[in-house]
Structure formats: C-alpha cells, structure tokens
Amino acid sequence: MVLEEEEAFWVFVLIMEKYLPIDYMLDGLTGAMTDQKVFQHITNYKYPWIIEKFDQLKMQEDSTITSNSIF
Numbered sequence: 001m002v003l004e005e006e007e008a009f010w011v012f013v014l015i016m017e018k019y020l021p022i023d024y025m026l027d028g029l030t031g032a033m034t035d036q037k038v039f040q041h042i043t044n045y046k047y048p049w050i051i052e053k054f055d056q057l058k059m060q061e062d063s064t065i066t067s068n069s070i071f
Contacts, residue, residue, distance in 0.1 A: 003011060016024070024031035044051050 021031060
C-alpha cells in the first residue's frame, strides 16, 4: 500500500507522537542524534560501500554520515 503525501505525513506524526519519548526532539535533539549514530554504525558495518560513496562525493561536509564521524 502506498500512501499519498499528506497521509504519509500524518502517519509519520502519529509514529512520532505515539512511539517516541516526549523529549526525543528536545534538549539538543539527543534522541535523534543517538538514532543517527546507531544508523551510521549499522550502515558502516553492513554496507561500507555506502559510506565510501558519501566520502567520494564529499558528503561529510554536509552530513554526519561518514566513516570518520562514527563514535
């Protein structure tokens, strides 16, 4: 099932409000930053070629997803 754009947005809002802690997006985005670090680690472990491609494209200047920024 593919949702329309507005429906997908409201499903996202529901997930954010129902399943994430109330302070997930507060206090310096600590929850979101933690999730990003976990995602970086898993990506680097399972799909290192993706990180290498980001490095080749100089994505590390615009994104924190790089092999150098893990931990």
